[in-house]
Amino acid sequence: MPRRFLAVLAGTLLAGTACRGNGNGYSAAEAAELSVRAQRLTQKLAAASADSALGEPLARWILPPTMAEVSGLALLDSTRLLAHNDETARIAVVDFRRGVVLNQFSVGETGMRGDFEGIAVAGDRIFLVASNGTLYEFAPGEEGERVRYAEHDTRLGKECEFEGVAHDSATASLLLACKRVLKGDESRLVIYRWDIGRRALVPEPVISIPVEEVIGANPWDALRPSDITVDPATGHYVLVAAQQRALIELTPGGEVVQTRPLPDAHPQAEGVAVTGDGILLVSDEASNSAGTITLYRWPARTSTRGTP
Amino acid sequence: MSVFTRAIDLLTLGSDRPIRRLIAYYVVLAAVAAALAAIFPAADRLLLGRGITLPEASPIVLQDALVATESTADALGANSFTELALTTALLLLGTLMLMLPVSWVYMSARREPGHSQAVAQTLLILPIVVAGIVLIVRNSLALAFSLAGVVAAVRFRNTMRDARDLVFIFLAIAVGFSAGVQTLAVGAVLSLVFNLVLLLTWRYDFGRSALAPTASSQWREPLATLATSNGNGTVPDRDIVLALTPDKVDLLADRFERVRDVLGSDRKKPRFNAVFSFTTNSIAEAQVLVQKVLDKMTKRWMLDEVVTHSGKPSEVYYLVRMRKAVSRDDLLTAIRARAGDRIGSAHLELGEAAVEQQEAV
Numbered sequence: 247m248p249r250r251f252l253a254v255l256a257g258t259l260l261a262g263t264a265c266r267g268n269g270n271g272y273s274a275a276e277a278a279e280l281s282v283r284a285q286r287l288t289q290k291l292a293a294a295s296a297d298s299a300l301g302e303p304l305a306r307w308i309l310p311p312t313m314a315e316v317s318g319l320a321l322l323d324s325t326r327l328l329a330h331n332d333e334t335a336r337i338a339v340v341d342f343r344r345g346v347v348l349n350q351f352s353v354g355e356t357g358m359r360g361d362f363e364g365i366a367v368a369g370d371r372i373f374l375v376a377s378n379g380t381l382y383e384f385a386p387g388e389e390g391e392r393v394r395y396a397e398h399d400t401r402l403g404k405e406c407e408f409e410g411v412a413h414d415s416a417t418a419s420l421l422l423a424c425k426r427v428l429k430g431d432e433s434r435l436v437i438y439r440w441d442i443g444r445r446a447l448v449p450e451p452v453i454s455i456p457v458e459e460v461i462g463a464n465p466w467d468a469l470r471p472s473d474i475t476v477d478p479a480t481g482h483y484v485l486v487a488a489q490q491r492a493l494i495e496l497t498p499g500g501e502v503v504q505t506r507p508l509p510d511a512h513p514q515a516e517g518v519a520v521t522g523d524g525i526l527l528v529s530d531e532a533s534n535s536a537g538t539i540t541l542y543r544w545p546a547r548t549s550t551r552g553t554p
Numbered sequence: 555m556s557v558f559t560r561a562i563d564l565l566t567l568g569s570d571r572p573i574r575r576l577i578a579y580y581v582v583l584a585a586v587a588a589a590l591a592a593i594f595p596a597a598d599r600l601l602l603g604r605g606i607t608l609p610e611a612s613p614i615v616l617q618d619a620l621v622a623t624e625s626t627a628d629a630l631g632a633n634s635f636t637e638l639a640l641t642t643a644l645l646l647l648g649t650l651m652l653m654l655p656v657s658w659v660y661m662s663a664r665r666e667p668g669h670s671q672a673v674a675q676t677l678l679i680l681p682i683v684v685a686g687i688v689l690i691v692r693n694s695l696a697l698a699f700s701l702a703g704v705v706a707a708v709r710f711r712n713t714m715r716d717a718r719d720l721v722f723i724f725l726a727i728a729v730g731f732s733a734g735v736q737t738l739a740v741g742a743v744l745s746l747v748f749n750l751v752l753l754l755t756w757r758y759d760f761g762r763s764a765l766a767p768t769a770s771s772q773w774r775e776p777l778a779t780l781a782t783s784n785g786n787g788t789v790p791d792r793d794i795v796l797a798l799t800p801d802k803v804d805l806l807a808d809r810f811e812r813v814r815d816v817l818g819s820d821r822k823k824p825r826f827n828a829v830f831s832f833t834t835n836s837i838a839e840a841q842v843l844v845q846k847v848l849d850k851m852t853k854r855w856m857l858d859e860v861v862t863h864s865g866k867p868s869e870v871y872y873l874v875r876m877r878k879a880v881s882r883d884d885l886l887t888a889i890r891a892r893a894g895d896r897i898g899s900a901h902l903e904l905g906e907a908a909v910e911q912q913e914a915v
C-alpha cells in the first residue's frame with residue numbers, strides 16, 4: 247500500500263510538472279488571443295476620452311502567484327514593463343499591451359531578499375531601491391538569469407523610508423520618493439534626487455512641499471507615496487499612495503497639478519508608470535486576490551519638455 | 555515501511571537504544587526529504603515557507619480580469635487543482651511523518667506504566683486537522699473569524715491525566731501550524747528537539763527530588779552489609795554479592811522491591827506471605843512435582859520467577875500464602891519427600907505476617 251501510494255504521488259508530481267510545459271512560444275489559441283488583445287487595447291485607447299478624469303480601465307492583468315508581492319513598475323520601452331517583487335529581487339519583464347510575462351530574472355547570484363520598494367530604468371541600467379534608501383544597479387537579464395549588481399548607499403536611511411524611485415531623463419538623475427519622513431518635518435512631501443553620472447546624492451530635496459497643500463480637498467490625514475514616475479509627455483511627476491489610494495501629479499517645480507482618489511479596484515497600489523502614448527499603469531500587490539497591473543488612459547497634456 | 559526500518563537498523567547497527575533509533579529516524583527522514591527536493595525542486599519549497607508554486611517558465615500569458623472572472627485558484631495562490639491537491643497531500647504526509655516519533659516517545663518515555671491510547675491517536679490526527687485549517691484560513695481574515703465562530707460553538711473540554719500530555723498536544727498544534735504555513739522545516743526541528751529533550755529528561759530522571767532515594771540506592775547498603783563478615787549469620791555467596799555491578803544491583807533491587815510489596819508489613823491482608831525457592835537442573839519436572847505439593851498444602855501460590863544459569867542449577871521462585879495449620883518445616887519436608895530427587899536446595903522465606911501467624915499457632 248505505501249509503495250503504491252508513493253508511486254501515485256511521484257507520478258502525479260511528474261505529470262503536474264510536465265503540464266506546465268517548457269514555455270517556448272505560444273499555442274495557436276494563445277497567439278490568436280494575444281492578437282485580439284493588442285487590437286482591443288488600440289481600440290479602447292482611441293475611444294477613451296483624454297480628459298482629466300480616469301475612465302474605465304483599458305485592461306487589468308492578473309499576475310501569477312510568484313508575482314503576488316508586486317511592488318514598483320518601470321518602463322523598459324514602449325511595450326515592455328519591468329515589475330519586481332517586494333521581498334525578493336525578482337524582476338519580471340511584462341508586455342503590458344498584450345498581457346504577457348516575457349521573462350523573469352533575479353538580482354544577485356544567490357537571490358537577494360530584502361524590502362524592495364521601487365524600480366527605475368536609466369538607459370541600459372536598472373535601479374532597484376530598498377526602503378532604507380540603498381540602490382541596487384544592474385543590467386537586464388535573460389530568462390531565469392541571476393544578474394550581478396552594484397550597491398549604492400544613498401545615506402538617507404535615517405532621513406526617510408523610501409517606497410518609490412523614477413528616472414528623470416531631463417536631469418539624468420533618479421527621483422527618490424519619501425514615504426515617511428523619519429527625521430525632520432513629517433508634514434511635508436519630500437522627493438530627493440540622486441545623480442546617476444556622479445553616483446551621488448544631491449543633498450537637498452528636489453521637492454519639499456506641505457502635505458496639506460498636496461491633499462487639497464481630499465479627506466486624507468496624511469499622504470504616504472508608494473511609487474513615483476515621470477510622465478514622458480509633460481515631465482510631470484506622477485505619484486501613487488497605497489494607503490490613501492491617491493494619485494498625485496506634480497510639476498518638477500513642486501506645483502500640484504492634480505490629486506485624486508484612485509478607483510476602488512486598487513486595494514494596494516504599489517507601483518505606477520506612464521507611457522509616452524498616454525497609458526497609466528498601476529500595480530496592486532495581492533491582498534485577498536492576486537496581484538494585478540491595471541491600464542488606464544492617461545490625460546494627454548501639452549508637452550513642456552518634449553516627448554522622450 | 556520495512557525499507558525504512560531496515561535503514562534505521564543499518565544506521566543504529568541494530569541497536570535498541572531509543573535515542574539512537576530516534577536520531578536514525580530523523581536522519582532517514584531528512585535523506586528522503588533531500589532526495590525528494592533533488593528530484594522535484596518544488597518539494598523543498600514546502601520546507602521553507604514558500605509553497606509548492608513553481609515560478610512558471612516564461613512567457614506566461616496573463617489573464618485579463620476585465621474579460622474573465624477571477625478563479626478560485628488565483629485567490630488561493632495556486633496554479634491548478636493538481637498543484638493545490640499535491641501541496642496539501644505532501645504537507646499532511648510530512649506532518650504525519652514528523653508526529654510519528656513524537657507518538658512513540660509519548661507511549662514509551664514514562665516512569666509510570668500505561669498511557670492514553672486516545673492521546674496517542676490524537677497526536678497523529680490533531681496536527682493534520684490544524685494544518686488543514688491553517689491552509690484554508692491563511693490570508694483570509696473573514697475565514698479566520700468564521701473559524702473562531704464555529705470553534706466557539708463547539709465545546710472542547712477534557713481533563714488531561716498528566717500535565718505532560720498537554721505539552722504533547724501543544725506540540726501537535728505547533729507542528730500542524732508549521733505545516734499549515736508551509737514551513738515544515740520548523741516543524742521538523744521542533745519535533746526533533748522536543749523528542750530529544752524529553753528522552754534525555756526521561757533517561758536521567760530529571761526533576762527527581764535529590765532526597766528521594768532510588769530503589770538501587772535503598773538496597774545497596776543492605777547488600778553491602780550482607781557481604782560483610784560481621785559474625786551475624788553466614789553469607790552463602792559472598793563473592794557473588796561483592797561482584798555485583800550497579801546494573802545488577804538495580805535488577806536485584808527491583809526484585810526485592812517486588813517481593814517486599816507482596817510480603818511487606820504495609821499490607822494488612824497480604825495475598826501472599828512467603829517466598830518459596832528451590833534450585834534444580836530439570837525445571838519442568840521439578841515444577842510439576844512441587845506445584846502438586848503447593849496445591850495441597852498452601853492456600854494459594856503463584857510462580858514468581860525462573861532464573862536460569864548456564865553451568866549451574868536454575869532457581870525457581872514461588873509466592874505462597876501459607877495455611878495456618880501448615881508450618882514452614884511441614885511444607886519443606888513434604889516437598890523434599892515428593893520432589894527431593896529433582897531439586898537441590900529449597901528455601902522458604904516467611905514474611906512478617908506469616909511469622910506472626912506461625913507464632914500464634
